[in-house]
Amino acid sequence: MIPLIGRLLILGALGAAVTGSIVGFASMKAPYGARVVWARRCALAFALLMTAANLVMVEALVTPDFSVQYVTLVESRSLPLWVQIVSLWSSLEGSILFWGMVLGLYIAGGTLTMARRHREYAPAAIGVWLACGAFFAFLIAGPAQPFGTVASPPLDGPGPNPLLQNHILMAIHPPFLYLGYVGMTIPFGIASAALLRGTLDRDVLRPLRMWLLIPWTFQTVAIVLGGWWAYEVLGWGGYWSWDPVENASFLPWLTATSALHSLVVTDRKGTLKGWTATLVMSTFLLTILGTFMTRSGVFNSVHSFTQSAIGPAILSFLAVSLIWTVAMLGARIDRLESRRDVGPAASLEGAFLVNNLLFVLFTLTVLVGTVFPLIVEAMTDRQITVGRPYFDAMGVPIGMALLFLLGIGPALPWGRTTSRELRNTLAPPLIGAAVFSVVAWMLQVRNPWTIVTIAFGGYAAQVTLGQLWRLRQGRRRVGAFVVHAGVVIVVIAVAVSNTMQVSRELRLRRGETADIGPYTLTFLGARVVTEVNRESIVADIGVDRAGSRVGALAPRMNFYPASQEPIGTPAVRTTMGADLYVSILNIGEMGQEITVHALINPMVAWIWVATLIMAIGGVVSMLPSRRVATELGQSVGAPDLQVGGVPSTGPELAGPGLRPLGERSPEREAGERA
């Protein structure tokens, strides 16, 4: 029964999307006509049907109803309830179904905002959104059908991939990522509508910015949650490894961040319209590229879904979207621009421009690094790996330049300035840079790159705090600078955690001790713990500091029925100064001896805190400004039309504990061999 209901709901959604898309495009010429109403209704129906289909699947998962094919793949009776629910996105078909619901909800939201105040843009935007909706509904109805029927239902299933059952963050990271990825469809639709109309009015920048900022905030959180999950679960001691799928989530974030900044200039000066549209549309294309990377089986990653039939479908969709984007931009970009002068170099608009170029450079760098192995293999049949050395060598300087700009930029005024004014605004924050560097030196920071980063951070911190102090009123700019404050902390934390990590491999017999950093670890013994869905060996390790016990760590090895490889869970003792991180490499002699990888990771906790700050900044930027009313009445010179956004030197710059190229951690190796 459930499979039938599910399939009918999906077919209904497909019908609504196709109809609505056609009606939307057909009523472009008459945006105030009666037909548009039907496009809107189709959009809402699509959202409703997709949501219903997801609820039906959740019902089938929780029951569990093993007559549904997807349930037999990912479900097991012996799972905790939260794992049963997150199974919805733990495998390919379910994750696409979930994607469909998120897309539906975004389209409903987009439709409601555009339908009231931006009616000229609404029909084409709905047309584009529902065309995307139709594609995903087609995927769910065809190549990635989760509602297949099983003729003779089994009594129990294998449960989802053990890596996904291993940590509660798995319940949060994927939905945030989908909310980020999928949401980029909305600004794509708005930009497409603007290009189709041939104008990008100042009025429509507001929903564009809003619908860019919402997924951007989710994406920011999702990327860091992914790093956090890797840190807490995979056990190699780092949070970022330039894995193709990590890059895939980072690429649209870079262009979205860039677009948020270029939107400020468009809003303020009426320039860079085509450029803004290009960035917005590229962001969407990169989300589709990312989807392809995760689901086609072409890239090797801890995220890879198994090889599947939907790879060619997604690639076709990417190709169509690319053609659409290039054709739209090529045909209409000249109509968007009314003015071409960008402004003097030593001005805020100059800084925005450099910021944009750096972001695009960063995007291309990561894109090339990710795709390059495929290009080489396709052309020469040789296999190569582009790893951390490349990304670090390219990413660190760009990241530092962006941090530098994050300090200098906001200090600069719009338009022309005298050199004296420049000196007066740019000189004082040097105090912040000096203070930060001295403090860093006193805290034993010796790596020159790290000190330079911290100095830039100090400069940016003083500028940011100064701006926040001055702008206690206008929320939008406040939001932007709160995000900047988060970025400064993230970048410093990433630099410090990478260059000042202490790492040791320790072999301990029961009762033996070993030192790492300020801590003394004692192996107290191992025990077996049995839970509903897994059996684990837990090693108890006492932690002493300066001769007294400060805590205990319990890293574990988990054995899942579905997996022959054990999956480790590291134990982390977090303090704001540094984390003590211990993961089990081997347990020998019936639990009498263990080998552990112990690390001191300084400042890692700051990354998680700073991400929260960035997310808060993003949310503050979304809130309607108290000055909206006055702002609308003001001429082009209003002081507070800045958009929340952020240069990109997130945690992605690097991760500590990464092994040199070619050397692999046992955990990843086990995953790959499995």
Added chain:
Amino acid sequence: MNRTVMLIGAVVAVPIVTVLAVSFDRDPHEIRTPMVGRPAPSFTLRDASTDGAVALAASRGKPVVINFWATWCAPCVREHAALVAAARALGSDVQFIGVVYQDSQEQVRAFLDQRGRAYPMVLDEDARTAIAYGVYGVPETFFVDRTGAIAAKHTGALTADALTRNLRVAAQ
């Protein structure tokens, strides 16, 4: 119509889509080796059970299966039974050699006592042999032909099927 935009778009888009499209049959987990076709690097290593010396050169003239493994590696544990069965079935027609990768002699002995032994397991103490063969991770298995050249390589746990297939290549 802005030709520059069209051109840039095409220059960026076409190669990406083409490369992705031609990459479909690629298995990202496979790591190809330049070793196939080259002479197998020679080694003389100590047997973990008997402490005697085992030299690859002594097996010249018949196919050799060189299996890099460790007791801490779960896929190696899984493939052990298939290797032992094949070594027993083939007798002296094919020489099997297990090269222990980053593991201790006691662990290996205990493992073999428990799971059975059918062919020499040698200790590669400074991993020099593994490096010479370009081993990326365990298990990896090299199939050497009668002339002493590497005929095939298998990454990951071996099955009886994979063993037969690769041995056929090496025996030609």
